[in-house]
Amino acid sequence: MKKLFTSLFLFVLLLSFYTFPALAANVYDNENLLSASEKQLLEKRLQDIAETYNFDVAIVTVDSLNGKSAMEYADDYYDENGFGFGPDHDGLLFLLAMDSRDYWTSTSGYGIKAFTDYGIRYISDNVVGLLSEGEYYKAFDKYLDYVDMFLAEAATGTPFDTDHEVITSGDYLFLSLLTVAISAAIAFIVVGIMKSKMKTANKQRYALNYVKDGSFKVTSDKDLFLYTTTTKQKVESSSNSGGSSTHSSSSGNSHGGGGGKF
């Protein structure tokens, strides 16, 4: 009996090891920007994301892009190291190049769907400040917060995009107050109408009931054109169509992505 229990326990343990994509410890900190414990914490987070969403995330820091563009370097690094789960290589890679101070996010497979151009720009804008300050661990941690949040949203079927923008807690507070304020304004108007019906004894402004029949005569009417003024205003062309733009990497795989300088 005890034997059976032990083997059952071992089986369950093995099963759980099997389902863990334990290979997802993808922090390649070639530049040693992170302490050993920081690296461990980030790897734990990458594992959690991999388990929850079956989505591969890699963080890579390098010294130089070796003449490639940040996009080319990130795409090739992704393809050559075989990142990504499943036949479409679902995942993303976040690259920092220290000498040129480039950062780049390369997406692949499901990553292209979950992280639109809008989404990548949104995440980058919120992380670039920390990168510039040299707070690399905080920047990566925050980056992963967003990755988590975007994957959760994409799982509902509608990833964040230009027509479905991210709303932060600050925005929520503002929206809540605005909603209550608008509701109260409508309430005062409705009750104001109810109140106005309580008093019908009001003065009359006009005396049009007492105009003598046929007495209204216009004897002179002139509409005199004087001059014309013209003003012009620049209009911004809005071509934010949303979605993800993709390109092919040198290995022929399709990637989405975006980045900039920090």
Place this chain on the structure above:
Amino acid sequence: MDILSYKCPNCSGTLKFDSQIGQMLCEYCDSTFDPEVLKKYDEVLQEEASKDPDWDTYESDEWQDPNLGVHLCNSCGAEIVAEETTAATFCPYCDSATILSGRLSGALKPDLVIPFKIEKEQAKAELKKFCSGKRLLPSLFLANNRIEKITGVYVPFWLFDCEAEANITYDAKKVRTWKQGNYRYTETSHFLIHRAGKIGFERIPVDGSEKMDDAYMEALEPYNYEEAVDFATAYLSGYLADKYDVDAESSKPRANQRIKDSTEKKFAETVSGYAVVTPRSTAIDLTDGKIRYALLPVWMLNTKFGGKTYTFAMNGQTGKFIGELPISKGKYWGYVAGITAVLSTVGLLTVFL
């Protein structure tokens, strides 16, 4: 060359004639104008100023009838005329029960009267109708109110007839917008509009009773004057009549104001096709002003609630019912809070889900 003294209609700078383009040129705002247009523009602006309204003074005619008595209210001072046999138990204006009787002396004889046509019973029914569906009405109001206090009163009115001659100018704009390349263009055309003409008014009523709120009496309008008859004391039988205490002279400004507003409105309606129209100057002359004195029938209903008297009135000829009901503060804020809560909930659910 008096043409050189024109002012720019756009910025009021002095215009100069530019012989090369044959136009008047403003050096301050770069506008150019056709000299012919400016000539007409100046003609239009040379309109005459308003004169004082030309109203007759009212010739009074004393009213002596041995059967009529004056009831005097101790509380508000109302002087109410009625047949000696008409029992006036309370004042129709202030709801006070102390009314003294005395002899009539020197009251004014009305030129015309519109007899009561609507019965007392209808006033009761109309008050109930008026209260129904009013969500802000205090619950106790209907339970506590004693609507049997209804009085038929002939209220004194001054009736004003006159001819109005108007001379009005407006500034008007037409706006056109279009897109070309990366720019949105807005073209505004400016116009000077001039209207002149006449309009006549007949028997605009102004309430001649001090105690009677003008707003109440104007809200009861209109009366149908076709049914007005020459005054005879017989019409007073069973009703009270208020003695006027605002004379014709003091009632003129109210008549003038309504005539002016109405004339402006009628002429403004003839200006159309513009995006914006703003009156620039208005001159209205009133001539042939005639004043008459009339008694018009009003049912007065008073009820006390929460230490305050609430007054309702019904047009004794047409049955139009008006008044002011008390508002429950609790219900008022209850509805504000309730509607805010429901809308906020719906709104927040839409925002967050």
